Amino acid sequence: MFNLFKFSSPASFYPLAGRLTTLFAIASVILLAVGLYMRFFVAPTDYKQGEGYRIMFIHVPAAWMSMFIYVVMACWAAAGMIWHTRLSSMMATSLAPTGAMFTFIALWTGALWGKPMWGAWWVWDARLTSELILLFLYVGFMALESAIDDPRRAARASGLLALVGVVNIPIIYYSVQWWNTLHQGSSIKVVKGGVEASMSEIMIWTLLVMTFACWFYTIAVALNRVRSIILERESDSMWVKALLQGAKS
Amino acid sequence: MRDLTLAMRHRSDVLTTVFFFIIVVSLFPLGVGPEAQLLKEMAAGVVWVAALLASMLSLTRLFADDYHDGTLEQLLLVPQPLSLIVLGKVLAHWIISGLPLVLMSPLLGLQFGLEGDALLMLMLTLLIxxxxxxxxxxxxxxxxxxxxxxxxxxxxxxxxxxxxxLIFGAGAVTANAMGMGAEGHLSLMGAILLLALVLAPWASAAALRISVE
Amino acid sequence: MENGLLEVRALACVRGDRQLFSDLSFSLQAGALLHVHGPNGSGKTTLLRAIAGLVLQERGEILWNGTSSGKEKDAFNRELLYLGHHYGLKLELTGYENLKVFANLSGAEISEHEVEAALRRFGLAHCVELPVKVLSQGQKRRVALARLLLQSSKLWILDEPFVALDAAAVELLLEVIKTHVANGGMVILTTHQAVAVEVGSVQHLHLGQ
Incomplete structure (x- = not known):
């Protein structure tokens, strides 16, 4: 039987991660190319929003990714807490910057899209606000991680923070939503629902392709980052020294 | 209990937190302008944000002293659940830094032109x-x-x-002022309090174990 | 009461990026003392803290009476008294109050009389009512050490207990340690002072070689 736990040790995971990185990087580039082509040339112009809606093909996957990545990160952190496996917390660490990047992209493209659609760069819409808070959570995670010198303590402390965050996300999300309905008069009616309902099949496909491109990009980047983290933390161990020797000669 | 005795020997700390709270709240009218109607609408939000900042200000002190003099190590080695000890310390922290804010809040609410019922609601939300x-x-x-x-x-x-x-606390006061009833907000805050009571001491205890290492 | 047996198996500890020690195994029985030697930075304190459960080991296990000390934390902690570099004293409280707090936390029923007796034994009779912050280093250390007399813990882990003590206090502490070991207690200690720790059975462990 395929032994999964064999790869939970950094030494055996390192080469595997290297191969997977290449694989996912290629897949992500291809999908991205296809997705961008579909996005600009194949998908029809939206009858209500014109060409501007095309930014949605990057906005929506980015927003999805930003939330998925946090959950995945928390899962790795939980695994690291329970089994004390070093690799799990390294994975959590390596996912955070990518997650923060997608959150930022989602906010930024959202603002670009909001300007022509709503006439404002920013509205205190429930989704936008929760996305912003998510960005804060990512930044807090990374700040805590980098403030602690001892890598083991850093990994465990930030892992705990990720878990606390993931418990809070639904509470924050629902409270923001409720807050938004209470203040509905001041905010502009969101028309997003209208777009999604009227999406043609080709739009959905484009969106899916773009989402998978983002997924593969995330996996590739996270694996690559985890490789360098492994090298850094295990720099004392025999196999890393052997590897570096080999690279030099 | 021990924390309370200790806090009493540092009485000025309590006053600092309270005065910080008062100053932050008093800064808002100076920044926004003295229109009574506007201030009245903002009151709950302002008091709540100030309470947030004030209670955060005193947070760093919560475990820091124990950490530096080695008491925290000893607390980790006591044959009692650490989360219970944490709960005790948090309770002491609240009595020192949270309760005075609750007691001060009606006074600040008056500054913003809130009246009887709204003041009571403000106090109640802060209490929860x-x-x-x-x-x-x-x-x-x-x-x-x-x-x-x-x-x-x-x-x-x-x-x-x-x-x-923040959302439910300030929201309850606003909802009450608009005559919509704040029971929903209050019960949700109660739920959050219960959840925090169960989970937070446990999480803090785990964090302490990590930090003392 | 059970006999008390501490076993350390294949223990490895890491500090930062540095491997302090690995594959460390030993066992300690009731009525024995373990003296840990080693130069600065060889991991003595980390070893003591790992045994006390303050530091999570990288690999290996620590068994108390055959069960992992991490799993049976409360039972293990009841038998443990750890004194580290920090005294764990509250400067604003008096020596008497400090000891009382520790006694309450460890769940032991201790009378005022016993606390005063312990302080008097360590030559602190005149400063029972003084806040700890006005005491000298050596006196603070004595207050912390007075706990040894108050708690009926089996295993004492003492990190540099002789630091800041004068000759008379060192003698006194040795006396206390000897009595403890003779009564079936266990002691693990480190020290840089040339103190002859001679009791029933002394084991030596050398780190950093």
Whole structure:
């Protein structure tokens, strides 16, 4: 039987991660190319929003990714807490910057899209606000991680923070939503629902392709980052020294 | 209990927190302008944000002294659940820094032109909400123990977690003022308090174990 | 009461990026003392803290009476008294109050009389009512050490207990340690002072070689 736990040790995971990185990087580039082509040339112009809606093909996957990545990160952190496996917390660490990047992209493209659609760069819409808070959570995670010198303590402390965050996300999300309905008069009616309902099949496909491109990009980047983290933390161990020797000669 | 005796020997700390709270609240009218109607609408939000900041200010002290003199190590080695000890410390923190805010709030509400019923509601929400702030803050304080710039880091970690309390706390006062009834808000805050009571001491205890290492 | 047996198996500890020690195994029985030697930075304190459960080991296990000390934390902690570099004293409280707090936390029923007797034994009779912050280093250390007399813990883990003590206090502490070991207690200690720790059975462990 395929032994999964064999790869939970950094030494055996390192080469595997290297191969997977290449694989996912290629897949992500291809999908991205296809997705961008579909996005600009194949998908029809939206009858209500014109060409501007095309930014949605990057906005929506980015927003999805930003939330998925946090959950995945928390899962790795939980695994690291329970089994004390070093690799799990390294994975959590390596996912955070990518997650923060997608959150930022989602906010930024959202603002670009909001300007022509709503006439404002920013509205205190429930989704936008929760996305912003998510960005804060990512930044807090990374700040805590980098403030602690001892890598083991850093990994465990930030892992705990990720878990606390993931418990809070639904509470924050629902409270923001409720807050938004209470203040509905001041905010502009969101028309997003209208777009999604009227999406043609080709739009959905484009969106899916773009989402998978983002997924593969995330996996590739996270694996690559985890490789360098492994090298850094295990720099004392025999196999890393052997590897570096080999690279030099 | 021990924390309370200790706090009493540092009486000025309590006053600092309270005065910080008062000053922050008093700054808002100066920044926004003295129109009574506007201030009345803002009152709940302003008082709540100030309470958030004030309770956070005292957070770094929660475990720091114990950490530096080695008491924390000894507390980890006591044959009692650490989360219970944490709960005790959080309770002491709340009595020192949260309760005075609750007691001061009607006075500040008066400054903003709130009246009888609204003042009571403001006090009630703070009474339910400030323990949550102490509980969640304990997690952040435990995580950042002994770090450079721990104080700023605590705010970065803890403030996003405070958002639901802020929304429901200030929301309850506003809803009450608009005559919509605030039972929904209050019961949700109660639920959050219960959840925090169960989970936060446990999380803080885990964080302390990590930080003491 | 059970006999008390501490076993350390294949223990490895890491500090930062540095491997302090690995594959460390030993066992300690009731009525024995373990003296840990080693130069600065060889991991003595980390070893003591790992045994006390303050530091999570990288690999290996620590068994108390055959069960992992991490799993049966409360039972293990009841038998443990750890004194580290920090005294764990509250400066604003008096020596008497400090000891009382520890006694309450460890769940032991201790009368005022016993606390005063312990302080008097360590030559602190005149400063029972003084806050700890006005005491000297050596006196603070004595207050912390007075706990040894108050708690009926089996295993004492003492990190540099002789630091800051004068000759008379060192003698006294040796006396206390000897009595403890003779009564079936266990002691693990480190020290840089040339103190002859001679009791029933002394084991030596050398780190950093």
């Amino acid at each position: 909400g400030t323990p949550v702030l102490s509980l969640l803050g304990a997690i952040g304080a435990a995580l950042t123990l002994g770090l450079r710039g721990g104080g700023v880091l605590v705010s970065l970690l803890v403030l996003p977690l405070y958002i639901p309390v």
